[in-house]
Amino acid sequence: MRTKVAIIGAGPAGLLLGQLLHKAGIDNVILERQTPEYVLGRIRAGVLEKTAVDLLDLAGVSERAHQEGLVHEGIELMFDGARHRIDLQELTGGKHVTVYGQTEVTRDLMDARNNAGLSTIYEAEGVQLEGIDTNAPQVRYRQNGVEQTLQCDFIAGCDGFHGVSRKSIPADVLRTYERVYPFGWLGMLADVPPVSDELIYAHTPRGFVLCSMRSETRSRYYLQVPLTDKVEDWSDEAFWDELRLRLGADVCKTLVTGPSLEKSIAPLRSFVAEPMRHGRLFLAGDAAHIVPPTGAKGLNLAASDVGFLYEAMTDHYLERSDRGIENYSQRCLERVWSAERFSWWFTTLTHKFPDTGEFGLKMQAAELNYLIKSRSASSALAENYVGLPMRMEDLLAARA
Numbered sequence: 001m002r003t004k005v006a007i008i009g010a011g012p013a014g015l016l017l018g019q020l021l022h023k024a025g026i027d028n029v030i031l032e033r034q035t036p037e038y039v040l041g042r043i044r045a046g047v048l049e050k051t052a053v054d055l056l057d058l059a060g061v062s063e064r065a066h067q068e069g070l071v072h073e074g075i076e077l078m079f080d081g082a083r084h085r086i087d088l089q090e091l092t093g094g095k096h097v098t099v100y101g102q103t104e105v106t107r108d109l110m111d112a113r114n115n116a117g118l119s120t121i122y123e124a125e126g127v128q129l130e131g132i133d134t135n136a137p138q139v140r141y142r143q144n145g146v147e148q149t150l151q152c153d154f155i156a157g158c159d160g161f162h163g164v165s166r167k168s169i170p171a172d173v174l175r176t177y178e179r180v181y182p183f184g185w186l187g188m189l190a191d192v193p194p195v196s197d198e199l200i201y202a203h204t205p206r207g208f209v210l211c212s213m214r215s216e217t218r219s220r221y222y223l224q225v226p227l228t229d230k231v232e233d234w235s236d237e238a239f240w241d242e243l244r245l246r247l248g249a250d251v252c253k254t255l256v257t258g259p260s261l262e263k264s265i266a267p268l269r270s271f272v273a274e275p276m277r278h279g280r281l282f283l284a285g286d287a288a289h290i291v292p293p294t295g296a297k298g299l300n301l302a303a304s305d306v307g308f309l310y311e312a313m314t315d316h317y318l319e320r321s322d323r324g325i326e327n328y329s330q331r332c333l334e335r336v337w338s339a340e341r342f343s344w345w346f347t348t349l350t351h352k353f354p355d356t357g358e359f360g361l362k363m364q365a366a367e368l369n370y371l372i373k374s375r376s377a378s379s380a381l382a383e384n385y386v387g388l389p390m391r392m393e394d395l396l397a398a399r400a
């Protein structure tokens with residue numbers, strides 16, 4: 001089998017790239033290790049920057065995100081038991097974010113790919129990349145136990161943190177940077193109305209809390225927990241009890257509890273791999289970088305990588321220029337490191353660290369107070385939260 005772009009991984013990065021390339025008439029095949037049901041079963045973050053929504057628009061898959069997504073013009077910070085609103089809209093000259101779950105984005109992209117009759121090979125086993133530093137790369141894999149080869153011009157490694165693509169870059173070329181945090185997030189999804197209209201990021205003496213949502217009737221809550229905790233240790237009752245203790249009686253006046261639809265624990269990590277291109281292999285999304293979820297930058301970064309890769313591929317096939325290919329890694333990494341910095345900072349500010357100590361707590365309190373009192377400081381939070389510009393706006397406007 002032959003295609004122009006072989007895409008490894010049918011997460012949001014791989015599926016979005018596939019759809020954008022298809023719209024531009026660039027033939028592609030996706031190879032995914034899991035089943036579609038497994039991919040859709042993973043609950044991830046749910047806040048989209050405008051750039052991500054623009055890319056969904058460009059890919060022709062944004063109808064439901066516009067209809068069902070919730071426009072959020074502010075977020076709340078809570079500390080010392082008091083809530084403070086950060087007016088994203090006012091501080092950024094009119095920008096907002098859209099609350100729409102990653103699972104729904106993935107579902108919309110899968111539906112669009114099916115409707116367009118495009119090729120996705122699920123349950124592809126033993127994927128191996130070959131010849132990435134030649135002009136004729138190929139991907140070997142097994143389907144139903146039978147060895148297959150996919151020949152291509154380029155490979156897009158969209159196979160997440162545990163995929164094979166990053167590992168295919170020679171060790172003497174790849175440089176990685178990592179920080180692992182000494183706690184995790186216990187997430188719970190429940191069909192209950194959210195405790196508040198906007199997201200609440202709460203710094204409390206018992207640890208961090210995030211109150212988020214998927215719709216007006218579905219809530220997503222997170223508790224900072226020790227890495228040693230297991231999800232089985234947390235009954236629904238224990239989760240709600242701890243949430244109440246952390247949020248306090250005042251906030252909980254509007255808290256509605258109910259049975260969980262899903263509970264899971266995720267570790268927190270900052271990770272970047274450089275470069276993001278080696279020969280004809282491009283890394284995009286979690287394959288190249290991980291951010292801690294505070295600020296919800298993971299999916300948005302995956303989308304902006306895909307935007308740059310789409311631009312590189314259209315430059316190559318439609319404009320006969322390799323400028324986008326040559327600049328890909330550098331353009332992505334500039335934005336990646338900005339989002340890494342923001343996610344690391346927001347995590348450090350709002351979480352309880354084992355070694356914070358009395359002095360550290362005072363520093364967190366002083367910075368949180370500064371953040372709400374200084375317009376410059378809250379503007380810095382707001383402009384990062386809604387998403388830094390991508391320098392693709394012209395391209396999107398021209399090709400829309």
Ligand code: APR
Pocket residue numbers: 008009010011012013014031032033034039044045102124127158159160161162163164284285286287297298299300302
């Ligand atoms: N072969 C084929 N597919 C693979 C392989 C492999 N060896 N390894 C992993 N995959 C698949 C996974 O099963 C998964 O479906 O690649 C896909 C990667 O998807 P994601 O992990 O969702 O990564 P990405 O598409 O980059 O999306 C980034 O996900 O983790 C969040 O915060 C992150 O929201 C961001 C988004």
Ligand code: PHB
Pocket residue numbers: 044045046047199210212213220293294295296297
């Ligand atoms: C979520 O709704 O899952 C979510 C929202 C905001 C974050 C992280 C996760 O910062």
